[in-house]
Amino acid sequence: MTTQEKITFNVEEIRKQFPALHREVYGKPFIYFDNGATSQKPQIVIDTINRYYTSENANIHRGVHFLSQQATDAYEEARRIVQQFIHAKHEHEVIFTKGTTDGINLVATCFGELLTAGDEIMISGMEHHSNIVPWQMLCERKKLTLKVIPVLDNGELDLEAFQQLLSEKTKLVAVTHISNTLGTINPVKWMIDQAHAAGAKVLIDGAQSIQHMPINVQELDCDFYVFSSHKVFGPTGTGVLYGKEAILNAMPPYQGGGDMIEKVTFEKTTYNELPFKFEAGTPHIIGGIATGTALRYLSSLDQEAIHAHETDLLNFAQEQLLKIEGVRIIGTAREKTSVVSFVVDGIHPFDIGTLLDKQGIAVRTGHHCTQPLMDRFGIPGTVRASFAFYNTKEEVETFIQALNRSIGMLR
Amino acid sequence: MTIEEKQQEIIDDFAIYDDWMDKYEYIIELGKDLPLIDESKKTNDRLIEGCQSRVWVASEFNNGKMHFTADSDAIITKGIIALLIRVLDGESPENIAKTDLYFIPAIGLQEHLSPTRANGLLSMVKRLKIAALEVLK
Structure with a gap:
């Protein structure tokens, strides 16, 4: 394993290994941003x-x-x-x-x-x-x-x-x-x-x-x-x-x-x-x-390349989220992994999660089994997008568009 | 209008939407229009704590009919509550206790009434039925 040549990181090649990423939900291409809850499985595991x-x-x-x-x-x-x-x-x-x-x-x-x-x-x-x-x-x-x-x-x-x-x-x-x-x-x-x-x-x-x-x-x-x-x-x-x-x-x-x-x-x-x-x-x-x-x-994958890719996804998502009026990111630690939790002023996380789901995007909403932490921040819950190395920048762009549409409907 | 006719009317209303987002747009509008529960009635005994959203429901029995008001902190939940109230409000306790709310799966919203959804709606339906059964005791 350690002597094995590391495969050069290419997100499209990686995605081919994960059959679940290629399905549709509600007639929309499936975007899976709930990796904090569980990860999809590569063909070799299946x-x-x-x-x-x-x-x-x-x-x-x-x-x-x-x-x-x-x-x-x-x-x-x-x-x-x-x-x-x-x-x-x-x-x-x-x-x-x-x-x-x-x-x-x-x-x-x-x-x-x-x-x-x-x-x-x-x-x-x-x-x-x-x-x-x-x-x-x-x-x-x-x-x-x-x-x-x-x-x-x-x-x-x-x-x-x-x-x-x-x-x-x-x-x-x-x-x-x-x-x-x-x-x-x-x-x-x-x-x-x-x-x-x-x-x-x-x-x-x-x-x-x-x-x-x-x-x-x-x-x-x-x-x-x-x-x-x-x-x-x-x-x-x-x-x-x-x-x-x-x-x-x-x-x-x-x-x-x-x-x-x-x-x-x-x-x-x-x-x-x-x-x-x-x-x-x-x-x-x-x-x-x-x-x-x-x-x-x-x-077998290039760990540094994976880390760089996940960091790019996080930074891009956070940057785009902060452009949306009323969005507040919960958790702005100096050292963060590819997880972004946020709330939108005046809108319940459940409503956002439901509308994202209907647009093919899987996120987690709620207290994430951390109720004391939600109490600490004085919020009922958040919307959480958590990325894995098989996610792409294009998916983040689609997510941001879908989020904007959802907020427009709910306001 | 009978309880069956009211359910059929909702099914017909939803039949014009073939896009999920249009369907939810309509549910959100219903949620915004829902007559809110009186603030003084938003007490803990009327609260159904879901894992995600919270629901308050109050029931009254007048002249042989049940009347309901409700609210939720999530607008989609409120929209679905509006549909449930449209069907059940003004019905006799007998009707409420025995009715099968088949319009929910028929318009594709059964996920909201699944026990794992934890948005308080399933508990709300139970609460409405229990209120009807209490009157019948």
């Missing part, structure tokens, strides 16, 4: 899934027969691909989960078991509900205190407040790498160093960063990193929890069942080693395998 269920399906880790061995090899190969993609030290530090939410819940439950009353968990004011609610549930269960890093007007975290909130009581900082609503890229490397200096562990919610930037968990030195496969061109229902070996070993298992045991008797059961200790039951086998396919596909 083919992998199709081939598996057509001729390769078998259960893994236990069969003596040919297909079972082949499926096991493919699943474990996918784990190695993930390991290389995020630069984990060991492949057994890669735990397959159902997704980001599942990974966070696993850590909240199992790392949470190691905590005692009075300990503190710190999150930020821009977290997705899935990085808020599991911690609230843990705090209730174990009598812990939840601290929240405030968000500044430009959509960046208040890092001074973060430093003040850190103390010897802080056991875990769970923070998003990139805000799904605002696009803010948080300075997680610096935050991890600060947290470690205070003796806290750090979980990075990578749901919005895995598809947009190179991830090196060893350089970041995060203790946990979680992501969902479906946001990085893989299938839904699968994700990854990365954890440092020593911490994962110290944590009790999550769910009980097959695969996670070493030996079972009615008197005493001993648990399997990493990563299987956290992977009870038959997993989403093709989910794991196709995650590997998706990451390998992404690795």
Whole structure:
């Protein structure tokens, strides 16, 4: 993979790999700007899934027969691909989960078991509900205190407040790498160093960063990193929890069942080693395998060119949006990924989203599962356009025209 | 006009539009014309909190007929409310409880009444039917 020649970035060539981009909705060419919610899938991922269920399906880790061995090899190969993609030290530090939410819940439950009353968990004011609610549930269960890093007007975290909130009581900082609503890229490397200096562990919610930037968990030195496969061109229902070996070993298992045991008797059961200790039951086998396919596909592309293209799309979209009367961009952090959230004076985001949809354009409207963040900005929700590398400047132009038409109808 | 005739009239009104945007233009106009719910009646017990937009609905029972007023913070939602009220306002509680609102799918707006749409409209229809059933108790 690393020795492979990188394919020169050409958006039209890339688009050919994504069949869903070529369909129509309501008789209009489909423009997909809801990549923050989920990404479309390249043909190679679709083919992998199709081939598996057509001729390769078998259960893994236990069969003596040919297909079972082949499926096991493919699943474990996918784990190695993930390991290389995020630069984990060991492949057994890669735990397959159902997704980001599942990974966070696993850590909240199992790392949470190691905590005692009075300990503190710190999150930020821009977290997705899935990085808020599991911690609230843990705090209730174990009598812990939840601290929240405030968000500044430009959509960046208040890092001074973060430093003040850190103390010897802080056991875990769970923070998003990139805000799904605002696009803010948080300075997680610096935050991890600060947290470690205070003796806290750090979980990075990578749901919005895995598809947009190179991830090196060893350089970041995060203790946990979680992501969902479906946001990085893989299938839904699968994700990854990365954890440092020593911490994962110290944590009790999550769910009980097959695969996670070493030996079972009615008197005493001993648990399997990493990563299987956290992977009870038959997993989403093709989910794991196709995650590997998706990451390998992404690795084959020129990452710098992708980043430059996505940045161009963001800058162009923001520039054009600000020319429209009454448009206000929510989230103007200095470091942003290709996400633009906005509101239009006097118009409900739902109305704009509905009219854009009828013009073939898929955006997300509402609170984006970040209600506390919406309250922070005093708005009911936003319209969010989130771009992937397969989007084009022409699509942004069509979107701006469609938005102007929608606003004209609604005013 | 019977409840069926009112529904058919709406279906006929919409039949002239073959473009989605024209259809929505009409819905938006209906939303703008909707007689608003009295501000004093926009109380929490009349609020239906959708995931996206909010809906307020008030019902009254007079001389054997149900009367409704409603509002929403989203204009398209308001337009669809206007259609629902056009069909249901002034009907007997029996009619409201048993009627099938077939005009909604017939004019292509069923997505707005899907449980996952979360714009409060499905809950609003339920609320109207429950109000009718309360009267019938």
